[in-house]
Amino acid sequence: MARKRKRKVVEGIQVRAIADRGKAIGKDAEGKVYFVDGAVPGDEVSMLVLKKKKSFFVGKVQEITKHSEDRVEPKCQHFGVCGGCKWQHYDYQKQLEQKSQIVKDAMRRIGKIDESVVKPIIGAEENYYYRNKIEYSFSSKRWLTEEEIQSDVVFDNHPALGFHRPGAFDKIVDVYECHLQDQTSDRIRNFIRNYALEHQLSYFNIKENKGLLRNIILRNTVDGKWMITLCFGARDDEQIQKLCDALLDQFSEIETLYYVVNLKKNDTILDQKMELVHGPGYLIESLGDVQYKIGPKSFFQTNTKQAYRLYSEAVNLAQLKPTDKVFDLYCGIGSIGLFVAKSCASVVGIELVKEAIEDAKENVALNKTENCEFYAGDVKDIMNEAFINQYGTPDVIITDPPRAGMHKDVVQSLLDIACPKLVYISCNPATQARDLELLKEKYEVTVCQPVDMFPHTSHIENIAVLEIKS
Numbered sequence: 001m002a003r004k005r006k007r008k009v010v011e012g013i014q015v016r017a018i019a020d021r022g023k024a025i026g027k028d029a030e031g032k033v034y035f036v037d038g039a040v041p042g043d044e045v046s047m048l049v050l051k052k053k054k055s056f057f058v059g060k061v062q063e064i065t066k067h068s069e070d071r072v073e074p075k076c077q078h079f080g081v082c083g084g085c086k087w088q089h090y091d092y093q094k095q096l097e098q099k100s101q102i103v104k105d106a107m108r109r110i111g112k113i114d115e116s117v118v119k120p121i122i123g124a125e126e127n128y129y130y131r132n133k134i135e136y137s138f139s140s141k142r143w144l145t146e147e148e149i150q151s152d153v154v155f156d157n158h159p160a161l162g163f164h165r166p167g168a169f170d171k172i173v174d175v176y177e178c179h180l181q182d183q184t185s186d187r188i189r190n191f192i193r194n195y196a197l198e199h200q201l202s203y204f205n206i207k208e209n210k211g212l213l214r215n216i217i218l219r220n221t222v223d224g225k226w227m228i229t230l231c232f233g234a235r236d237d238e239q240i241q242k243l244c245d246a247l248l249d250q251f252s253e254i255e256t257l258y259y260v261v262n263l264k265k266n267d268t269i270l271d272q273k274m275e276l277v278h279g280p281g282y283l284i285e286s287l288g289d290v291q292y293k294i295g296p297k298s299f300f301q302t303n304t305k306q307a308y309r310l311y312s313e314a315v316n317l318a319q320l321k322p323t324d325k326v327f328d329l330y331c332g333i334g335s336i337g338l339f340v341a342k343s344c345a346s347v348v349g350i351e352l353v354k355e356a357i358e359d360a361k362e363n364v365a366l367n368k369t370e371n372c373e374f375y376a377g378d379v380k381d382i383m384n385e386a387f388i389n390q391y392g393t394p395d396v397i398i399t400d401p402p403r404a405g406m407h408k409d410v411v412q413s414l415l416d417i418a419c420p421k422l423v424y425i426s427c428n429p430a431t432q433a434r435d436l437e438l439l440k441e442k443y444e445v446t447v448c449q450p451v452d453m454f455p456h457t458s459h460i461e462n463i464a465v466l467e468i469k470s
């Protein structure tokens with residue numbers, strides 16, 4: 001039985017803003033600060049305190065005593081529990097304003113850049129069903145909500161198939177609907193759950209590292225083709241085959257089906273052998289007239305339609321000329337490089353993950369592109385003097401690092417190379433602004449273009465254009 005804990009409730013919190021990571025910020029009559037999950041600016045709420053820090057409290061809404069005008073009805077039955085789309089209850093236009101402000105604040109405070117360079121944000125036309133990849137996990141332990149724990153009901157730790165609850169690695173929220181991916185995703189996941197319960201297949205227990213059903217990865221293309229990867233935590237050929245057959249019988253949309261038996265402690269399948277059960281083994285997605293072959297281990301931007309807008313905007317802002325030499329740093333499967341290839345003379349891409357570079361090379365062949373080359377390795381090691389001597393100084397460098405931003409040695413290399421133009425794409429305006437500040441020695445930021453790739457979350461992508469100072 002779950003242990004009951006009585007938690008403190010604070011009343012009369014006036015919510016006025018949203019913090020960097022998406023929690024609402026409010027104050028009580030005494031001016032104490034609260035970070036509240038489930039509130040939006042304009043609300044007055046009482047908050048269940050989950051954490052107490054020296055100068056603030058963290059918790060979630062217990063009751064809304066005054067509703068903000070910007071509050072909307074969340075679409076999902078799991079809102080507030082799943083933790084996936086924290087802003088579903090917040091008007092989408094307000095979300096966009098908030099994201100613009102996040103970019104402007106980062107540029108001003110961290111980058112010391114005049115926020116007038118920030119252009120109006122490009123929002124998503126479709127703010128639901130926009131993901132092309134979702135991973136669900138099985139667990140023998142379902143996540144219990146605070147209300148369930150506080151109630152007098154005794155809950156068995158019955159199994160769940162859904163999302164990891166943030167901060168509780170072994171517990172899963174049992175998900176019946178998710179509005180982030182095309183609804184076929186719900187049908188496939190719920191079919192697998194029903195099949196598993198009916199056939200009494202065991203769910204994975206991560207602490208004991210046992211149980212048959214471990215994860216499902218669902219990927220789809222804009223034109224409705226699906227690639228499913230079933231991950232198992234034990235070897236049971238007969239049950240695996242039967243589940244695969246049942247899935248293929250039920251869903252003609254499944255173009256490719258893989259399974260993988262992962263007996264390791266962690267969930268990553270990048271180092272595991274994939275067994276192809278059905279289909280060609282990959283999906284083909286298009287961004288404009290560029291095609292991408294996406295295998296079960298390939299990285300691809302998860303919002304296909306907004307990826308097209310992001311890359312198109314990056315090309316426009318780069319103002320490429322047919323004679324330009326372009327470097328594509330942190331290039332993944334070469335998505336941006338291939339996208340810009342027809343607008344310039346040549347592209348050289350660098351990426352740490354060697355499988356991604358293998359995909360990039362396959363994509364070069366698929367698109368019959370002749371002016372792109374891709375290298376596997378760390379940007380900070382590869383982009384050295386010898387590399388520049390070999391390829392010459394680029395006219396434009398496009399850089400798209402992970403959330404942590406660029407290594408300071410890479411920033412220094414960019415200053416040493418001093419090419420005329422940099423286009424810096426980032427999913428983390430704070431680290432981007434930090435790097436822009438360092439690059440100011442030789443560059444001026446002329447434009448920032450925020451693009452919303454992840455509606456209902458606080459995440460925001462930003463393109464910054466830097467011109468060399470004369």
Ligand SMILES: C[S@@+](CC[C@H](N)C(=O)[O-])C[C@H]1O[C@@H](n2cnc3c(N)ncnc32)[C@H](O)[C@@H]1O
Nearest residue numbers: 330331332335351352353377378379400401402
């Ligand atoms: C934000 S993703 C961008 C991928 C790609 N540009 C795209 O749009 O699909 C960042 C990429 O940087 C790669 N990466 C991370 N650290 C790296 C490093 N030190 N050197 C080279 N690539 C790195 C990651 O593997 C990942 O593919």
